[in-house]
Amino acid sequence: MKNFISTSDWTKDELQDILDYAKDLKINRFNDALKNKSVALLFFNPSMRTRTSFELGIQELGGYAVVLHPGKDAWPIEFKLNSIMDEEAEEHIIEVAKVLSDYCDLIAIRAFPKFINLEEDLSDNVINSFAKYASVPVINMETITHPCQELAHILTMQENLGDLNGKDYLLTWTYHPKPLNTAVANSSLLIASKFGMNVKLLCPSEEYILHENYINEAEKNCNSNNRTFEVTHDIEYGYANADIVYAKSWGSLSYYGNPKEEKIIRDGFKHFIVDGVKMSKTNNALFSHCLPLRRNIKATDEVMDSDYCVAIQEAGNRMHVQKSLLTTLLKEK
Numbered sequence: 001m002k003n004f005i006s007t008s009d010w011t012k013d014e015l016q017d018i019l020d021y022a023k024d025l026k027i028n029r030f031n032d033a034l035k036n037k038s039v040a041l042l043f044f045n046p047s048m049r050t051r052t053s054f055e056l057g058i059q060e061l062g063g064y065a066v067v068l069h070p071g072k073d074a075w076p077i078e079f080k081l082n083s084i085m086d087e088e089a090e091e092h093i094i095e096v097a098k099v100l101s102d103y104c105d106l107i108a109i110r111a112f113p114k115f116i117n118l119e120e121d122l123s124d125n126v127i128n129s130f131a132k133y134a135s136v137p138v139i140n141m142e143t144i145t146h147p148c149q150e151l152a153h154i155l156t157m158q159e160n161l162g163d164l165n166g167k168d169y170l171l172t173w174t175y176h177p178k179p180l181n182t183a184v185a186n187s188s189l190l191i192a193s194k195f196g197m198n199v200k201l202l203c204p205s206e207e208y209i210l211h212e213n214y215i216n217e218a219e220k221n222c223n224s225n226n227r228t229f230e231v232t233h234d235i236e237y238g239y240a241n242a243d244i245v246y247a248k249s250w251g252s253l254s255y256y257g258n259p260k261e262e263k264i265i266r267d268g269f270k271h272f273i274v275d276g277v278k279m280s281k282t283n284n285a286l287f288s289h290c291l292p293l294r295r296n297i298k299a300t301d302e303v304m305d306s307d308y309c310v311a312i313q314e315a316g317n318r319m320h321v322q323k324s325l326l327t328t329l330l331k332e333k
């Protein structure tokens with residue numbers, strides 16, 4: 001039985017098989033692959049695209065989705081082992097994972113980092129605990145990485161550019177008033193490097209460099225593909241010759257758990273917004289973002305409304321890659 005917690009646990013060929021089947025599902029949308037099957041979708045955080053694309057995608061394959069929000073419409077869950085449960089949680093992950101495995105054929109989890117303790121967040125304890133105690137495959141719907149977004153992103157790039165080997169890929173930090181999850185940025189580095197691209201990470205200062213777990217893995221992937229991996233704080237250099245520009249805002253790891261202090265330096269970096277002038281420095285690059293996106297804060301109207309913006313296509317592809325993934329995981333169960 002295989003989980004889908006990180007693309008790091010899957011080979012490029014295995015991921016390409018999921019992408020190829022997603023291309024078929026985009027044409028032949030409906031089948032019975034999930035007939036008489038049910039999937040629990042657990043959201044510890046809000047969602048628009050992930051919930052809609054999973055719920056409808058499961059229905060299009062003849063399955064049934066149960067959507068739960070622990071702590072709201074389902075009991076709050078305790079994740080600490082040997083805990084004396086005298087606080088908010090009404091039940092323990094051990095029972096939750098076993099009961100849901102009894103009812104459902106797959107379990108999908110969205111559980112963002114809490115932005116208090118970096119080491120704790122890096123352990124990805126919520127989804128790893130589900131994986132430990134569940135007896136059905138577990139899918140990551142965004143924790144400290146966002147592997148379903150990775151699949152949709154790469155499918156979109158392949159649809160527009162064909163073979164991605166040797167393309168120049170830029171992940172740029174962009175401004176947002178609050179420190180956001182690093183998940184999509186971590187994921188962007190993992191998947192772009194895995195698919196043979198030269199990868200640049202552009203961020204305002206050292207404080208915004210992503211965690212070494214992801215930097216090191218991306219660098220290793222690039223080295224083994226004979227591609228380059230660079231970190232830069234120079235906007236001109238970052239955008240120069242890029243074939244793909246992917247934008248995301250994230251919180252500084254140096255100020256983890258200190259959003260007020262971080263805001264003072266963050267507010268000096270509003271000029272990292274993606275705009276037409278920056279995009280004109282690229283090799284006619286495609287632009288994308290995982291969404292949601294604050295217009296004229298993260299990217300200008302000009303960029304979002306341009307022909308080179310493929311963010312809507314990428315959001316649409318979430319549905320097809322996830323249907324392909326669900327089918328693959330059930331086959332391997």
Ligand code: CP
Nearest residue numbers: 047048049050290291
């Ligand atoms: N991109 C993404 O995961 O969107 P939602 O947060 O709306 O699910």
